[in-house]
Amino acid sequence: MMKLPDAVRNAWHLVALSRQLKVGQVRGLKLCGVPIVLFRADGRAGALVDRCPHRNFPLSEGRVHRGGIECPYHGWRFDTAGECLAVPGCRLDTARSETLRADALRVAERHGGIFVALGDDAPPEPPLPPTLGAAGHDHFWWQQGTWRGRAFDAIENVMDPFHTNHLHHGFIRRRDKRLPVSLLVESDGRGIAMVIEQQQPDLGLMSRFLERDRSRSISRYYPPTVVQARWEGPEKLTLCVTAFFTPSTDDSFMPFACFTTPRGIAPGWLKQAAIRLFLAPVVAQDRRALARQSEVMTTFGFPRFTAGPGDILGSRLSRLWQGETIAAGQDAPVDAML
Ligand code: FES
Ligand SMILES: [Fe+2]
DSSP: OOOOOHHHHTSEEEEEEGGGSOTTOEEEEEETTEEEEEEESSSSEEEEESSOTTTOOOGGGSEEETTEEEOTTTOOEEOTTOOEEEOTTSOOOHHHHGGGOOOBOEEEEETTEEEEESSTTSOSSOOOOTTTTOTTEEEEEEEOOOEESOHHHHHHHHHOTTHHHHTTBTTTBOSSSOOEEEEEEEEOSSOEEEEEEOSSOOSSHHHHHHOTTOOEEEEEEETTTEEEEEEEOSSSEEEEEEEEEEEEETTEEEEEEEEEEEOOSSOHHHHHHHHHHHHHHHHHHHHHHHHHHHHHHHHHTSOOOOOOTTOTTTTHHHHHHTTOOOOOEEOOOEEEEO
């Protein structure tokens, strides 16, 4: 399997939703292959490398106790900065406690998500796309555990409209009836977007619900792990989905999505229920496809992808994933049938 590039390992990653880490809770997980432990001792979320510095017991098996996480082996206790607060049975002199530190990671909690940076190379703040958490909108988060497959292939899946006619036949588009569209690719050099313009709404179930007045949809990649899809009517946003693909290992990832709709006539809970109902089968289809793809690549030992005429983003996605910049500008529009 392909190894995760440094640009991915050194980025900020969404690792849990705030609601998944209540005061007193501990969660162990893997981020880019590194076991980490999240805990909330008081209001603040903390993240440490999941290895007690004493005898390497996993801290994620510990409990939150008196302002820190306590290792179950000898009871050493660490705060969110990794500082050792107690060595039970001994007097802890402050001069020595510095050498007893656990590896603390930077944590930022934004818009209901907990973000962690593994390395020092990540910027001071997690860079977040627009509309996430915007005022005047209803937002809700969706998280569905850890999926088999490469985070990169999941990003490509979301950026690729052509699979929707087949894999999501009937739900998003149809494989037996296609509509003319114009595909526009634009880049600012650090990300890339695909705009789909069409005269008629898609022929799948989802459009009937969403798109009384659809005129275009945009998928924009914010490297390394965020994709935002927006559906826009002639005047305003209909729906915005901000998806985070957090690599757990080289071959598994944790998808998170925040759904944003303008506040309007329908109450937030109703929109949430409807979106969940429509998307559940689509999400299950993508989950299965990514797992099957991964199984085949594992069997052969490596991926081997052929670029077809519909793969108009070409190598640009993978170059951005690896931390490179690409040429800024707009491609000539491509006519296609979706
Ligand atoms: S191994 Fe954690 S306290 Fe000893
Ligand atoms: Fe899909």
